[in-house]
Amino acid sequence: MSENIRLEIKHICKQTGARYGLLHTKHGTVEVPIFMPVGTLANVKTLTPEELKEMGAGIILANTYHLALRPGEDIVQKAGGLHKFMNYDGPILTDSGGFQVFSLAKMRSISEEGVKFRNHLNGDELFFTPENVIEIQEKLGADIIMSFDECVPYPATYDYVKDSVERTLRWAKRGKDAHKNECALFGIVQGGEFEDLRRHCAEELVKMDFEGYSIGGTSIGEPKDVCFKMIDISVPYLPKDKPRYLMGVGSLDYILEGIARGIDMFDCVLPTRIARHGSLFSSTGRINIRRAEYKDDFMPIDENCDCYTCKNYTRAYLRHLYVANEALGQRLMSIHNLRFILKIVEGARIAIQEDRFGDYKDEILRKFGDDRGF
């Protein structure tokens, strides 16, 4: 099989085992580890592709479930694929819709064939199968696409997860057989918190030879140590020369702990979602811009930040835009939060190459750790 993407590992951090590398795609090369901004409906809310580039975003994610509903994959295909449709010429990744089917859709019923559900917009019945989810994603035409999996809730019993993993594996195989075009297809490792199930799932997926592997079933409400355990019991069974993607995990501590555990790719709506609600990252802790104290605070969000927003606007102005419900505020605050997290991941890439990622992680977590609002 010809390669649709290629991971070139350039360095393994001697201190932690974290990986630095280059991920070559048909839409350019990005450095990993990388954080992928989420462009649910073929746009990262309020932002243009130029702004994403300026802030150093290398690859973005779009959601298959949402795009299948609006505008529909056929429209995107007619447009020439997602890149042309949304005018983004960098690499794009789509998820399989599995997560949304389990989190957003209504009246879900799972069978061996697939998942029947009513969509959250108008209640129309839809049926996602391992095959048609690949077909939809191929029409969307991202660089990297995902197998259809069952996103097992947490907590779940061993027996439930065992059955689910077997079905996810059968679905992965069916998706792989249906896969036709030049999108790089990833398999998704499930198995809950059970080591033998994660290992079994990973090993069987690896036998099918995917172009990359995702770790699923995380970021669904499990405690932090369980999430880290899920990574720890999955990664060792994945090939070193293929990219590893931790799905939906994007708060700063999870990203850094994921990198330390050998993960290459992350995505999360967190930075943009909280930005739209006026919650801003800063090197001195989280800022809630609606607070009265920022009314006449003419400092940037973060003096140490190099984003467009911090270079040009004050907290007082952003608070004003937020209070007046002006979309420009959401836009400027999204730019800041994304740049803030992208810059920390940039720092991680440098630290890995200098064999000091463990120190870097500790330093960042000490400065911005979750007790500070991340």
Next chain:
Amino acid sequence: MSENIRLEIKHICKQTGARYGLLHTKHGTVEVPIFMPVGTLANVKTLTPEELKEMGAGIILANTYHLALRPGEDIVQKAGGLHKFMNYDGPILTDSGGFQVFSLAKMRSISEEGVKFRNHLNGDELFFTPENVIEIQEKLGADIIMSFDECVPYPATYDYVKDSVERTLRWAKRGKDAHKNECALFGIVQGGEFEDLRRHCAEELVKMDFEGYSIGGTSIGEPKDVCFKMIDISVPYLPKDKPRYLMGVGSLDYILEGIARGIDMFDCVLPTRIARHGSLFSSTGRINIRRAEYKDDFMPIDENCDCYTCKNYTRAYLRHLYVANEALGQRLMSIHNLRFILKIVEGARIAIQEDRFGDYKDEILRKFGDDRGF
């Protein structure tokens, strides 16, 4: 008195008498006639200053009434004025709030002293006087500010308008006396549709020697021919060497007819407001982007448009963003509508210099006239 702004008339169109010139302000020089995008709350909704510059916007307008409520003129003053607050280094004009007091506020009562009203946000009582409106605007610190006037409803009786004009003149004088700083203060010509009242108002204002003159009481529901008449019976009494601003008038036919009648400056929320509702200017008529026909229409809004949106995005993508209620859609469509109208005014400036503005106006109105949705 030292000049805060200076109008340099460079050419009078031999065909129409329309004026082309340079308006020098403390924040740069703009060519007139000019259309001013409206930045009500210290931002042109969804857009950055850089985007405004890229589309050729030379001067923008902000609303005193809205800014006095949020964030309050004291905050803006503490920020160093509107330019610094909103990061816009080009010229800015503020209105006096008179129009909003008469259109938005509740429980209004007019006295010789000023207007008492309850604001539209939280019902708090406020009192605008000819003096404090100048003081508020001076704190905001725009390049050009307006006298406080009574915006007479249409229709109104001769006697009502006569009394109102006298009060507007007394208010203009009081505002002029209160005016202290380097903002250029304009007087506002009222007088409804009555020639002798307009003439009287204009002549008395000119005696007070303002740095520019606005024509008010238009764009408040009067028929088009009445609006044009109001211009016709005001302009002849205004000095040739001072800028003339037709307040709140911004649809294409009004702008062109205003230019033909010797007006230099226009503003209107129309292009941005309708853009946010998916209504787009084009050289083949108005486009309502929500229509199903644009679902798979991969043309730009207007093939002849040089705006960022038309160079990069299709109708199908914009329709998708509109239907999905994505703010990026409002942003891209605002860019287009503003650029469309700014480009037509650019064309007007060239036509004036080439003594063919009458032909240009007729051609534009034939192509995009109001029967085509403008």
